[in-house]
Amino acid sequence: MFPYDSTLLKAVQLVPNSVADVLQIMQNIEATCIDGDGLKWFNWLYLQVTNAVEARIAAGGFADPSWLAELDVQFAKLYFGALASSLSGQATPDCWQALFEHRSQVQIARIQFALAGINAHINHDLPEAIVATCAVTGTVPQHGGTQYADYTGLNTSLDSLVESAKQTLHVxxxxxxxxxxxxxxxxxxxxxxxxxxxxxxxxxxxxxxxxPEPGLSSAFMDSLDGLTSVASRTLLVPVPV
Structure with missing residues (x-):
């Protein structure tokens, strides 16, 4: 779709092992995409979010910073993986494909691209990333735990960044x-x-x-993809002239 897609593919095929790695890949995407690429504006917002998470981890703002850092990496891998799949013509979650296939539509606002990406990433990818993080760290996703407290402790900062983006990207x-x-x-x-x-x-x-039931897990993720893709496509309805 864009002449630099092969460069993007190489960037997202790298496997991050740390928050610093995640930031480097996002910065490479940022440097590659032109303003007329809707992907740039989701990546722009996600980069700001990741910078905020890294700063808070460094400042000792979490009870279990290693868990949050692992979640950041596991979460970003799913974004990079979805983009790599789409760019290489492989099966891609429909909630992500909704964004990727509209990347060049100039009647869509930058904030629409940003929110469509956030929608796909949170509503479809985040549950999978939380489970993967818990599996790696030997923890369990449960309300009331240390990890849940750290997780929800980010909400105010993330809401603030999104609210600011609604103004900055309102073109x-x-x-x-x-x-x-x-x-x-x-x-x-x-x-x-x-x-x-x-x-x-x-x-x-x-x-x-x-x-323990891979078939049910797969069906559950398929259902999430279906529901999330409806929201993504609603977010990407062009704004009339």
Whole structure:
């Protein structure tokens, strides 16, 4: 779709082992994508979120910082993996493909691309990332635990970043202004990172208990993909001139 897609593919085929690795890959994506690529604006917001997480880990802002760092890596791997699959023509979750196939549509606002990516990443990927993190660290996803407290402790910062992005990215893909009133206002007003992350944690608890049944786990993820893709495609409805 873009002449630099092969460069993007090489970047996301690298496997991160630390938050620093994750940031480097995101920075490579940032440096590669042009402003007219919707992927750039999701990656831009995600990069800001990851920088905020890294800063808080470094400042000792969590009770279990190693768990949060592992979650950051496991989470980002799913984004990079989805992009790599799409760029190489392989099967890709539909919630992600909704974003990737619209990357060049100039009537869509930058914030729409950013939120469609956040929607796919939180509602589809995050439960899987939480389960993977717990498996690696020997913990269990449960409400009331140390990990859950650290996890929810990020909500205020993440909501603030998204609210700021709603203003910064409130232009069409190429930077031209949007109409004063459109369906986009209602769409943006209804989006809550906190609510999405709570739902993701609930789904992670379900997915954790489904681990002995791979068929049920797969069916559960397929169902999440279906529901999440509906939201992604709703978020990506072009704003009329």
């Amino acid at each position: 069409r893909l190429l930077g031209d202004p949007l109409p004063a009133i459109s369906h986009l206002e209602d769409t943006l007003a209804s989006w809550s990172v906190t609510a999405a992350r709570e739902s993701a944690w609930n789904n992670a608890e379900i997915l954790w208990h489904l681990r």
